[in-house]
Every structure is written in C-alpha cells, then in structure tokens.
Amino acid sequence: MTSQMRAEIGEQPDALRRTIDALLPRVPDIGALARETRQVLFVARGSSDNAAVYGRYLVEAHAGRLATLAAPSIATAYRRRLDLSGVLAVAISQSGKTEEIVETLDWARDCGARTVAVTNGAGSPLAEAAEVALITQAGAEIAVPATKTYTTQLAALSVLGLGLGAGVAEDDLRRVPDEVARMIALTEASPALPEIVEALAKVPGTVVSGRGIAFGTALELALKIKEACYLHAMGLSYADLLHGPIAVVDAQTPALLVAADSGPTLPGTVALARRVRGAGASAFGVGGGAELAEACTAALPGPALPEWVAPLGLIVPGQIMVESLARRLGIDPDVPRGLNKVTQTD
Incomplete structure (x- = not known):
C-alpha cells in the first residue's frame, strides 16, 4: 500500500513547477528590498531551518551577502532589541502559523529589518506580516514528514537568491522539476535502494554528512530518519565530523554522505x-x-544539476529511502509518534 508520504514525494515535480512559475516574477520585488539591505537573517525551525541553511550558503556563495540563522528566543524569550537596520529578515514556515516564527518576524521589523516570508500558507499570519510573501505552491501536505513543502521552500529560496543578485542562471532552476521526476524514477529502480534500506534497518543509527550547499540536505535527511524511522541520526558538516565525532562511525554506525555531482x-x-x-x-x-x-x-543517484540548485533534487533519493526504511521497520511514515503537522514552540 502506498503511503501518503510516498504519494507526496511523487507530487514534487508538479509542485516545483507551479512554485517556480509563480515566484520567478517576484524577483524584482526582492531586488527592491535588496537595494535597501546588506545582509540576510533567516528565521525558521525544523525542516524550514534546514532549508534556511541552504539559503545561507546560496546567499553567501553566490550573492556575496553575509547571511545568518536567527535565534528566535532572542526575540520571544529574552525580548532583546537589536539594531537590524540594513538587514533583510526572511522567515520560513510551511504553514505560516507557527507563532514563534511570526512573532520573531514582527520583532525583526520593529528592530528595523525589511521582511520576506516563505510559506505554503497563503493568507497565513506569516504571509500577512511580511512586506514580500513568497507563497509556495505545494498544495495540501497530509503526511507529517515534510517533502513537497520542503523542496518548494528551496525553490523559493532559489528565487530569493536570484533577487539578491546571485550570479547564477535562471534556466538551471527551470530544469529542476523535470530532473526531480527523473530522480524519482532512477531512485526507485536503483539496486542500491533496497541494499541501503536493509543495512540501515539492522543498525541503531547513522551519521549523515555533507558540506557547503549540500549541508542543509544532510541535516534534512538526518531529521527525516529520526522523525520517520526512530533511528539516531547525527547530521554534521564533514569538517565537523572530522574534528572528533567520526569516532562514532563503526560497523554498527554507517555514514550517509550527501554531495552534488560537482562543486568544491x-x-x-x-x-x-x-x-x-x-x-x-x-x-x-x-x-x-x-x-x-x-x-x-553503495550509492543512490543524484540530480544532474549545477551545485547551486542541486539540493532541490538531492533530497529526493533520501526521502524515498526514508519512506522505504520506515515501512521496512514496520512504522507508518505518515504519522510519526509525538509529532503534529504544525509545531508551536515558546
């Protein structure tokens, strides 16, 4: 029986195509905010935070702007006022209803930042709070693990990068939906898929590593393994892994290594x-x-895309692997224990 998660993985090419078509015309709107700002502050939690890691590397590596990840508790718990003049605050939330993220974006605006929202929730509180709302076109997502809402967030952040002056080709982004469709077919036909699933089903956990623009993909894959398969999964940059944690890698703790097909x-x-x-x-x-x-x-195939946009396809084999592993372990991937679709934090 096909899970809802697997069905939504299969919806990603169309969701990405809709999102890219809808958001590319917003590049001039982002460009207008770019002229009044010099650095970017990403505000997110969970899978959206992993998308923000991609956004950070994209903005710094290709648009030449300093980008950082916010600590929302500075706004919501410590209630400290910072000077955010010259900052573009980009809040990311699939639903647009996470109160902490909305409150932090309001705080950033009050501290002098210009504001952008990335959300699948048209008319949501987050979309209403931002000067520019990049509304993804993923459609309703029923399974708790984010799949199509995550990849469409990456598409929105790719558009953000273009608006901020990233020296990359728009045509690369337009190729993504067809490449994701190809990735789904290739992964399901790959003899490495059952081999990797069977190996992971026999161990208590794994290390997931990538670096640079692929680092967010490694973090997202580790999160999916934890939430859908209940295995320990440590997401690390390979630079951090080599600084000590590599000691945990042994016969009972394999490594999952994520990379684009090119890049430094x-x-x-x-x-x-x-x-x-x-x-x-x-x-x-x-x-x-x-x-x-x-x-x-053993290895699953990756997308034939330039490094800057590869994460939009690179997570897809991981999603399929996680869904297969959950079913192999007798777990319903659609409804992981203890999780809800919208998570509220203090």
Missing part, C-alpha cells in the same frame, strides 16, 4: 567515504556522481 566540496566527501570504509564501516552515498559512488559501499 565533492573531493572532500569522496575522501571521507574512503576513510569511513577504511575504518571498517559502511559508507552510503546520495549524489556525488560516479566518483562518490565508486568510493562508497
């Missing part, structure tokens, strides 16, 4: 795969092309 962090990911296997552990790849696949125990 690919060689380091390949070297990490070789080191992991040299230590007697399994290394499973997601993306990274033939070079990473050769270095790994």
